[in-house]
Amino acid sequence: MLQGINIHFCISDKPIIGEASVKLFPGQFTAIIGPNGAGKSTLFKLLSGDLTCSRGNILYNGRLIQKYKSQELAQIRAVMPQHTVLSFPFSAWEVVELGSLNAPREISQQDIQDVMERLQIWHLRDRKYSLLSGGEKQRVQLARVLIQIWKNQPFPRYLLLDEPISSMDVSLQHLVLAMLNDLKDRNIGVLAVLHDLGLVANYADQVIMMKAGSVAFQGNLSEVYNSKNLEKLFGYPIQVKNHETGMGVMVHSLPYHYINHTIKQAQ
Amino acid sequence: MKTLQSDIRTSKLRNQNAVMLMLLLILSVIVLLSASFGAFHIPVDAVIGIFKSQLGIDSHVFTDAQAQVLLNIRMPRILMAMLIGGGLGLAGAALQGLFRNPLVEPGLIGVSAGGAFFAVLFIVFGSSLIVMSPLFSLIGLPLFAFLGGLLVTMCVYKIASNSGKTDISVLILAGVAINALMGALIGLVLFYADDAALRNFTFWSLGDLGGSNWSKLGIGSLLIIPAIGMILKLYPELNAMALGENEAYHIGVNIQKVKYTLFLSSALIVGTAVSMSGTIGFVGLVVPHLIRLGFGADHRLVLPGSFLLGAILLSGADLLARNIVRPAELPIGIITALLGAPFFIYLILNFKKINY
Numbered sequence: 001m002l003q004g005i006n007i008h009f010c011i012s013d014k015p016i017i018g019e020a021s022v023k024l025f026p027g028q029f030t031a032i033i034g035p036n037g038a039g040k041s042t043l044f045k046l047l048s049g050d051l052t053c054s055r056g057n058i059l060y061n062g063r064l065i066q067k068y069k070s071q072e073l074a075q076i077r078a079v080m081p082q083h084t085v086l087s088f089p090f091s092a093w094e095v096v097e098l099g100s101l102n103a104p105r106e107i108s109q110q111d112i113q114d115v116m117e118r119l120q121i122w123h124l125r126d127r128k129y130s131l132l133s134g135g136e137k138q139r140v141q142l143a144r145v146l147i148q149i150w151k152n153q154p155f156p157r158y159l160l161l162d163e164p165i166s167s168m169d170v171s172l173q174h175l176v177l178a179m180l181n182d183l184k185d186r187n188i189g190v191l192a193v194l195h196d197l198g199l200v201a202n203y204a205d206q207v208i209m210m211k212a213g214s215v216a217f218q219g220n221l222s223e224v225y226n227s228k229n230l231e232k233l234f235g236y237p238i239q240v241k242n243h244e245t246g247m248g249v250m251v252h253s254l255p256y257h258y259i260n261h262t263i264k265q266a267q
Numbered sequence: 268m269k270t271l272q273s274d275i276r277t278s279k280l281r282n283q284n285a286v287m288l289m290l291l292l293i294l295s296v297i298v299l300l301s302a303s304f305g306a307f308h309i310p311v312d313a314v315i316g317i318f319k320s321q322l323g324i325d326s327h328v329f330t331d332a333q334a335q336v337l338l339n340i341r342m343p344r345i346l347m348a349m350l351i352g353g354g355l356g357l358a359g360a361a362l363q364g365l366f367r368n369p370l371v372e373p374g375l376i377g378v379s380a381g382g383a384f385f386a387v388l389f390i391v392f393g394s395s396l397i398v399m400s401p402l403f404s405l406i407g408l409p410l411f412a413f414l415g416g417l418l419v420t421m422c423v424y425k426i427a428s429n430s431g432k433t434d435i436s437v438l439i440l441a442g443v444a445i446n447a448l449m450g451a452l453i454g455l456v457l458f459y460a461d462d463a464a465l466r467n468f469t470f471w472s473l474g475d476l477g478g479s480n481w482s483k484l485g486i487g488s489l490l491i492i493p494a495i496g497m498i499l500k501l502y503p504e505l506n507a508m509a510l511g512e513n514e515a516y517h518i519g520v521n522i523q524k525v526k527y528t529l530f531l532s533s534a535l536i537v538g539t540a541v542s543m544s545g546t547i548g549f550v551g552l553v554v555p556h557l558i559r560l561g562f563g564a565d566h567r568l569v570l571p572g573s574f575l576l577g578a579i580l581l582s583g584a585d586l587l588a589r590n591i592v593r594p595a596e597l598p599i600g601i602i603t604a605l606l607g608a609p610f611f612i613y614l615i616l617n618f619k620k621i622n623y
Contacts (some may be wrong), residue, residue: 050513064338073517081513087367088509088564093275098510101503102519123274148518 001025002158002189005044007056016042018213020056024206026156026189028139029181031200034210035195035234040193041082041162043210047191048079048160058142061156074102077158078148078253079142082166086129092116092140093125099147106151112246115143115150118179120172134167159183159194165199177203201225201240201249274355283568286561290575294349297579301345301586302337306594309333309341322376339480347479347487347576348585348599351544353492354536356577359551360558360569361498364505365529366424366438370614372552373537376438377445378416378424379548382534382541384456385415389468391460405486413490413538419445420530437532450537475599476544476585483543490539494532495574501525509564547600548578549607556614580606 009017017039024030024047045051047058049065052097058065060076070077078099086095096116100107116122119139124132129140142164149157159180166174166192177199180190194200200207200221207225209217211233217224230238230251237259239252302314311318313329317337320326326478363371373379389411393404403433423445427438457468504525507515516522538545558572584602591597 048517052515070516070517070521074517075519079514079517081511084510084514086509088364088369090506090509090560090564094506094509094563094565098507098518101507145517232548 001059001061001156002047002191003057003059004043004053005057005059007043007053007058008136009042009046009054010052016213017046020210020213020215022047022215022218024158024189024191026158026187027184028188028205029184029192029203030206030208031192031194031204032208032210033195033197033200033218033233038210039213040210041072043208044160044191044193048077049073050079060158069101075153075154075157077160080144080145080159080161080164082162084137084141089128089130091125092121092127092129092132092136095129095140096125096143099144099150102148103151107147111150112143112147113188119143119176125223135169135172138164138167139172139176146183149188156187156189156255158189158191161190163193163195164165166195173199197230197238197251197253198249201251275515279389279565282562283565286568286572287575289580290572294575294579294582297582297586298349299395301582302341305341307333307336309337324340343397343481343484344476344479344585345582347484348476348542348582350484350487350491351476351540351547352550352581352584353574353578354495354540355550356554356573356575356580357495357498357570358533358540360555360566360573360576361422361501361529361533362551363504363555364508364566365526365533366427367508368438369556370552371438372549373416373533374546374548375552376442377419377449378423378534378537379541379546380446380449382412382538382549383546384452385418385538386412386542387453387456387468388415391456391464395441405482406490409486409539409542411538412542413535416538416541417530417532419449420534422485424526424530457587475547475588475596476477477596487539487543491536494535497528497532499570499574501528502570505566505570523524544592545598545600547581547603549603550580551611552614553607556610 004020004022007017007020007022008015020039020043022043032043034040042051046053049058052066059074060068060240066071093112093116093189096112097107101114113122116125119142120170121136121139121143124136126188129137132140142161145159145161149229161180167178180192181203183190192204195202204221206219207217207221208215209224209229216233217229225240227239230240239250239254241250241252242248243250299311299314299580303309303311304430309329313333314337316326316328317334320334321338322327359372362373362376363369366376386408389408393407393411423438423441426441427434457465504515504520507518507520508522508525510518512522515525537551554577555569555573558569558576562568562572581599581603584599588597588599588602
């Protein structure tokens with residue numbers, strides 16, 4: 001289990017994360033959602049080890065994150081940040097292969113090809129990374145972090161993704177989220193910061209709802225992911241309901257001009 | 268289809284080996300030409316004869332005078348050019364990888380000037396402070412230059428980097444400031460120098476590769492070769508650093524260790540080079556660039572390739588320096604600057620278009 005216990009983080013005495021405790025289970029897909037400035041990315045960076053908590057502890061499989069060497073940690077968790085800018089002209093294939101840095105012999109070329117084919121970027125393998133589109137870059141980076149944890153291990157592992165699908169079109173978003181769901185069978189816990197509430201409703205098992213630097217709601221989707229909590233979280237009318245075909249859940253937010261109308265009527 | 272595609276690694280390795288072989292070939296041709304041409308001409312077959320007789324194979328196509336000139340004067344100089352040129356090329360590649368920026372160069376960011384300042388400190392005050400054993404007077408100069416280079420590298424890094432990202436304009440400006448400061452400090456130290464020290468300084472600052480001899484080469488190799496080895500081993504880490512410091516940490520790179528190894532080894536190379544041959548600019552900038560433009564960004568090739576191409580460039584420049592105004596010599600720094608500065612301007616003009 002990946003745990004954050006009583007995490008507190010501040011920059012020059014201004015608290016960014018006031019107080020947060022989170023749990024991430026292997027074999028589950030956990031989404032972090034919340035309004036802008038809620039501290040989602042900061043929480044993400046604390047969990048990944050990029051930032052160190054001012055107070056509180058992060059534990060990977062029961063062991064403090066500080067106790068791991070960077071190499072050991074790389075075997076347990078892979079991280080995909082929001083943006084990655086390359087400083088030199090590497091090809092897409094070379095970027096993906098970097099994911100095998102820690103275990104170059106265990107990852108075969110076939111593994112890399114499989115991952116790239118599933119993400120539909122195999123045809124881009126010789127292209128310079130910097131010349132790819134935003135969505136293509138995201139898939140290359142995703143392939144890289146998947147390669148890092150591709151081989152099964154006897155201990156639980158975690159995949160941390162900060163807005164991994166923000167530049168992808170809708171069909172690719174579904175493709176990627178379905179692929180991430182497949183990872184759950186390998187005893188991997190997936191954590192993703194996401195913005196699309198509909199996709200969260202249909203793919204996540206757990207949700208961490210952040211607001212103003214602390215966790216507002218947290219738990220199984222069926223327990224906490226409802227209209228009332230979402231409205232409180234975003235301060236905006238949002239409805240969660242089953243789709244009429246019975247296939248999946250719909251999250252609907254009212255267009256702005258209708259809200260003004262209802263408010264006027266209420267007055 | 269699948270078997271063809273799964274050959275990427277092997278074919279890449281084969282290409283890299285071919286590039287290395289090609290560079291080695293060019294280097295040996297340059298070495299042969301350098302050995303032959305100069306104020307005192309030695310025909311190529313005589314050069315080969317002398318090499319053969321050194322290996323114990325009897326050969327009588329050369330005179331004693333030719334052997335003397337080649338073995339005592341020209342060879343140490345050629346090897347020194349290779350060592351320093353290769354070292355500067357490699358140090359440039361390492362610093363560019365560390366700063367994550369292709370415009371970084373030891374001279375530009377002030378590392379060479381820092382080395383020069385400390386070298387001058389040693390020349391002027393060294394003799395009065397420390398009892399100079401002959402060995403220490405030989406090794407003290409490069410060691411002091413190394414300390415200066417190290418200090419400046421770390422200063423510039425602290426100034427220009429903000430949570431793992433370096434801002435190139437701040438970096439270049441920091442270089443300008445540090446170069447100015449070091450120049451002023453060198454002037455200040457010279458103000459206090461006595462005549463003997465001034466004479467030493469003059470010889471040192473003029474001293475391009477002309478003063479090379481076997482003992483200087485020995486000291487230089489002792490300091491530079493381990494640093495080269497340390498950098499060459501770091502190619503996977505430097506590849507990972509190209510993604511960003513955080514990303515490299517996520518893949519399992521021990522960032523702090525890699526950083527300090529690169530600080531140390533590049534300062535060791537640049538400091539030693541400055542103390543042995545004065546500041547030679549632009550090799551560290553141009554060489555890694557050419558390798559990347561031609562053969563891609565993988566540091567497994569960029570690092571050793573930069574060493575070989577740097578060796579080619581500087582021994583080639585030295586060949587020109589010794590022959591253009593024969594029997595006089597041009598300072599080698601003039602030639603590298605004449606080649607390097609226009610290339611730098613080209614890089615600035617095309618920086619956006621090169622599309623990293």
